Amino acid sequence: MNKSLNRLSYPYLLWTFIMIVIPFFLIFIYSVTSSKEGSPVIFQFTFDHYREFFSPSNINILNKSIWLAFQTTVYCLILGYPAAWIISKINIRKQNAIILFFILPMWINMLLRTYAWQIILGRSGILSTFFNIINIKYEGILYTDSAVLIGMVYNFIPFMVLPIFTTLIKIDDNLIEAAYDLGASTKETFLKIIFPLSLPGVVTGIILVFLPAVSSFAIPRLLGGGQYVLIGNLIEKQFYLLGNWNFGSAIAIILMILIIISMMFMKKTDELKSRGGGTLPW
Amino acid sequence: MKKLIEIKNLSKEFDGEIVLKEIDLTIKENEFVTLLGPSGCGKTTILRILAGFETPTTGDILFEGLSIVNLPPNKRNLNTVFQKYALFPHLNVFENIAFGLRLKKMKEKDIVQKVKQMLKLVKLENYEHRNVNRLSGGQQQRVAIARALVNEPKVLLLDEPLAALDLKLRQEMQYELKEMQRQTGITFIYVTHDQEEALTMSDTIVVLNNGLIQQIGTPIDIYNEPKNRFVANFIGESNIISGIMIDDYKVKFEDYIFDCVDRGFHFNEPVDVIIRPEDLSIVPNDNAPMVGVVESIIFKGVHYEICVIVNGKEYVVHTTKNATIGDIVGLTVEPQDIHVMEVGVVLNE
Ligand SMILES: Nc1ncnc2c1ncn2[C@@H]1O[C@H](COP(=O)(O)OP(=O)(O)O)[C@@H](O)[C@H]1O
Ligand SMILES: [Mg+2]
Numbered sequence: 001m002n003k004s005l006n007r008l009s010y011p012y013l014l015w016t017f018i019m020i021v022i023p024f025f026l027i028f029i030y031s032v033t034s035s036k037e038g039s040p041v042i043f044q045f046t047f048d049h050y051r052e053f054f055s056p057s058n059i060n061i062l063n064k065s066i067w068l069a070f071q072t073t074v075y076c077l078i079l080g081y082p083a084a085w086i087i088s089k090i091n092i093r094k095q096n097a098i099i100l101f102f103i104l105p106m107w108i109n110m111l112l113r114t115y116a117w118q119i120i121l122g123r124s125g126i127l128s129t130f131f132n133i134i135n136i137k138y139e140g141i142l143y144t145d146s147a148v149l150i151g152m153v154y155n156f157i158p159f160m161v162l163p164i165f166t167t168l169i170k171i172d173d174n175l176i177e178a179a180y181d182l183g184a185s186t187k188e189t190f191l192k193i194i195f196p197l198s199l200p201g202v203v204t205g206i207i208l209v210f211l212p213a214v215s216s217f218a219i220p221r222l223l224g225g226g227q228y229v230l231i232g233n234l235i236e237k238q239f240y241l242l243g244n245w246n247f248g249s250a251i252a253i254i255l256m257i258l259i260i261i262s263m264m265f266m267k268k269t270d271e272l273k274s275r276g277g278g279t280l281p282w
Numbered sequence: 283m284k285k286l287i288e289i290k291n292l293s294k295e296f297d298g299e300i301v302l303k304e305i306d307l308t309i310k311e312n313e314f315v316t317l318l319g320p321s322g323c324g325k326t327t328i329l330r331i332l333a334g335f336e337t338p339t340t341g342d343i344l345f346e347g348l349s350i351v352n353l354p355p356n357k358r359n360l361n362t363v364f365q366k367y368a369l370f371p372h373l374n375v376f377e378n379i380a381f382g383l384r385l386k387k388m389k390e391k392d393i394v395q396k397v398k399q400m401l402k403l404v405k406l407e408n409y410e411h412r413n414v415n416r417l418s419g420g421q422q423q424r425v426a427i428a429r430a431l432v433n434e435p436k437v438l439l440l441d442e443p444l445a446a447l448d449l450k451l452r453q454e455m456q457y458e459l460k461e462m463q464r465q466t467g468i469t470f471i472y473v474t475h476d477q478e479e480a481l482t483m484s485d486t487i488v489v490l491n492n493g494l495i496q497q498i499g500t501p502i503d504i505y506n507e508p509k510n511r512f513v514a515n516f517i518g519e520s521n522i523i524s525g526i527m528i529d530d531y532k533v534k535f536e537d538y539i540f541d542c543v544d545r546g547f548h549f550n551e552p553v554d555v556i557i558r559p560e561d562l563s564i565v566p567n568d569n570a571p572m573v574g575v576v577e578s579i580i581f582k583g584v585h586y587e588i589c590v591i592v593n594g595k596e597y598v599v600h601t602t603k604n605a606t607i608g609d610i611v612g613l614t615v616e617p618q619d620i621h622v623m624e625v626g627v628v629l630n631e
Contacts, residue, residue, distance in 0.1 A: 174368035177335055180355040181362045182382040182433065192381075196372045 030249035049250035058234070058251075065231040066258075068145075068220070069213035072152040073160075076209045077202070079153070080160035084201075087161070088168035099165070102158045110155060114222045117151050118142060121223070143225035151223040152213055159212075160205035167201030168194070203266055211259055231255055283310040285347075286436065286469055287332070292341030294327055294493075301327050302493045305341070309437075309471065309486075314463050316472045318480040319490035320516070325473040326365070328490075329439045332471065333362050345436075360437035361430035365445065367422045369414045375401075375425055376410040382433040400428040403462060420451045431462070437469045444479070456483055477517050481505060489513050506558075510623055514556045521562070521597050525555040525622070533622050536592055538571040540615070544622040554623045559600040561619035564588065570612020572597075576605050 031050070033043040087098050105113060120126050123140040131138035141147050171194060179189040217232030229237075231251065238248030287309040294302040302324045309315050317325045330336040332343065334355035342349050350358055361382070369378050379400055383393045401407050404424035409417075414425060423443055430438055443459075444452045460483050463470045474480055480487050481501045489496040489504060489512075497509040508514035511522055525535030530545035535555050547553060567573050574592035588599045590613060597613060605611060 172368065174364050174366060175370060177333075177355070178362070178364060178368040178370070179381070180335075181333060182429070183356045183385045184381075185356055188385060193370060 027249045027252055030246050031253045032250075034246055049247045050254070052247060053251055053254060061229055061234055062231050064229075065214055068148065068152065068230065069210050071149055072156060072213045073206055073210045075149070075153045076157045076160040077206065080157050080205065081164055081202070083157075084161045084164035084168055087165055099162075102161055106158055111218060111222070113155065114151055114219050117147070117154065117223060121147050121150070142223065143228075145224070147223040148220050148228065151219045152216070155219060156209045156213055159208035163204040163208065164198055164201040167198045171197050203269075207263060207266060210262070214259065215255055283312060285309075286311045286313075286345070288344040289328075289332075290342045290344065292328075292331065292338050292343065294324070294331065294336065295339045300493060302331075302338075305493075305495060307488060307495065307498065309469060312467050312469060314460070314470045314472065314483060314485045316474060316480040316484040316487045317490060318474060318477060318487050318516075319496075321475055323490045324493040325475075325490060326441055329362065329441050329471065329473055332437075333360065333439055334358050359435055360439060361433055361435040363423075363426050363430050363438065363440040363443045365441040365443070367426040369422055369425055369429070371415055373414070374410070375406070375412045375414055375417075378414055378425055379429045379432050381429060396432055397428075400432045403431070403465070404428045405458070419446050420455065423447065423455065427459070427462070431466060431468070434466075435468065437471060438463075440470060440472045442473055442475070445474075445476075452479075459483065481517070489516065491516075507621060508556060508623070511554055514554075514621075514623075519559050519598060521557045521559065523555045523557070523595070524625075525553050527551045527553050527622065531617075533620065536572050536595075540571065540620055541617040542620040542622055543618050544620075547622070547624070552625055554625055556621040556623065557597075557615050557619060559587070559598040560585070561615055562597060562599040562601075563614050564590070564599060564601055564603065564605060565612045565614050567610050567612040570614055572613040573610065574613065576607050576609045576611055579605060579607060 029043070032045060032047065034046045034048060035043060087095055090098070118125075121140060121142040122128070123142065125140055125142070128138045128140045141150075175193055175197070176189055179193045184192060215232045215235075217230060217236050220228050220230045221233060235248050235251050235255075238244045238251065285308055287307075289305055289307040289309075292302060292305040293300065305328065317328060319325055327336060331338050334350070334353060334357075338351060343351050345359070370381065373381070376397055379397045380393050383396060388396075397410070398407075401409060404427055406421060406424050406428070409421070409425075414422065417425065423446075427440075427443070440459075444455050447455060456479060459470075459472075472480075472483065481504075484501055486498065487501055487504045488498050491512050497504060497513045499507070504513065504517055508517060508520070514520040514522055523535045525533050527544075527547035528534050528539055528550065530547075531542055533540050533542045533544070533553065533555060572592045574590040574597065576588060577591050577596070578589045580587040582600075585600045585602050586604055588601060588605055590597045590599060590611060592613065599613065
């Protein structure tokens with residue numbers, strides 16, 4: 001049983017190796033070497049790209065990226081938690097329909113959906129047409145920070161709702177009744193039982209939103225305009241526009257280290273919350 | 283003793299299906315009341331209505347004279363021990379037990395003292411910091427009981443709390459629960475489908491079937507004077523025989539007129555006669571009121587279970603004296619061991 005399972009995992013391991021380990025290794029090599037023209041050695045070891053990154057303007061871009069990802073995560077959580085909660089409360093047939101509504105847009109290409117937002121938010125878009133009809137002056141918010149945030153939240157909110165919903169429906173009704181029985185009000189039951197038990201879903205949701213948000217470049221480009229540069233755009237620029245693969249790789253590695261640190265931090269918070277009582281289903 | 287809870291004409295329907303019908307029940311202070319009946323008869327529903335998780339379709343519940351049917355569960359002065367324990371998985375043993383006290387904003391010092399006292403009562407001293415998910419079934423059940431009892435409710439509702447435990451642990455816990463009830467003086471309303479458990483623990487047993495109360499009484503009453511076939515069958519083993527009441531104190535069955543202690547029936551009224559297996563004795567066959575053939579013998583430790591066929595009908599006898607299969611024997615019964623019931627009161631069988 002175990003042996004055959006192990007053998008079944010070989011193709012997967014091979015796949016992981018080819019598609020993840022090798023590319024990662026290459027990125028790392030690129031990030032610590034330089035390939036100057038006219039130099040006899042093709043790859044020369046250097047930390048210059050890392051040093052180069054820590055310039056005030058780049059740090060600014062990094063801060064802006066983290067801030068946008070943070071805001072996106074917070075809005076997704078604020079809007080997504082109540083949504084997940086409401087969905088978990090309704091009867092099972094409607095539940096499946098609503099979950100489908102959440103998943104369905106994810107089957108449409110992300111760029112396409114973002115173009116749709118361009119049309120909605122633009123100067124001659126649906127929103128401004130509507131406002132014009134009712135005689136309110138509205139210039140459109142396309143190419144502003146708000147437009148980027150709306151696009152980001154719209155795009156990432158299913159990744160917050162679904163894991164929270166999954167943990168909420170797994171909570172045994174008996175636990176909620178037990179809390180009421182012991183004298184807890186609806187609010188106290190939520191704060192002391194339901195929310196703590198849904199934390200694994202919240203943590204998963206935060207990771208699923210924050211990680212891609214911090215490195216996203218398509219949505220900021222389309223809704224924020226050309227002057228809207230985030231860390232993702234910076235990396236993209238190095239590879240496609242400037243052909244500076246070494247610097248691009250170094251930025252990617254720095255971003256990855258930041259992400260790993262923040263993930264470890266999240267995991268730690270989660271463990272602290274469970275206070276040695278039950279280990280929460282992670 | 284003072285009346286604590288009065289259930290009046292309580293009925294409950296789920297989607298038009300009647301689950302409880304005209305339940306009338308008075309529960310006194312310090313009483314250990316057991317709701318006994320087969321699975322699906324409505325026991326849990328009664329507890330859930332008392333706890334406030336279901337509202338009755340009709341009827342009222344008075345708690346110390348005041349109606350509580352419109353009170354939410356968290357405002358009722360009773361606590362529940364759930365069938366599957368329902369311990370909070372993210373809290374340790376201490377925090378589970380302290381849950382109700384923390385809601386009351388009690389001082390930390392008092393909380394610690396009360397929780398410690400409870401842990402002692404349920405024999406889990408030094409388990410404060412344990413993870414509840416890693417406790418055995420018996421230990422989880424003790425935590426659940428402590429979590430409810432620590433709030434010092436007037437009434438504790440227990441829904442088959444021992445059903446998931448093995449026999450030995452169950453018997454131990456039966457004794458301990460009874461002891462806790464005695465020590466704390468809290469009224470227990472206890473649900474079980476196990477007649478032996480009901481007989482050992484209760485002050486009062488309420489026998490239910492199909493949502494109807496069949497009989498309310500002390501364990502001895504219920505065992506010795508079952509009101510109908512259902513109760514007789516459900517509580518212990520019984521021989522149930524159709525007979526005719528010839529006169530006061532005279533009942534006829536198996537073509538013999540027996541003396542009995544029952545009276546007040548109509549002349550020649552058909553009745554059900556109940557005789558417990560241990561009340562039948564095997565005697566020499568001459569002059570015995572009933573004569574039959576020994577069909578089987580099973581050794582049960584303290585006694586033999588002997589099956590005797592009389593007029594084609596099976597009689598179960600519990601006796602310490604052995605017999606031989608195929609023997610022709612006589613059976614007798616003392617007048618006070620013959621229980622005569624009306625046929626009409628058989629409900630919903
Ligand atoms: N929420 C509910 N909805 C519909 N039917 C229910 C519900 N709860 C209980 N019932 C029905 O009520 C009857 C009694 O159930 P219950 O009180 O759980 O019985 P017991 O605890 O004696 O086994 C059963 O037939 C059960 O199917
Ligand atoms: Mg039940």
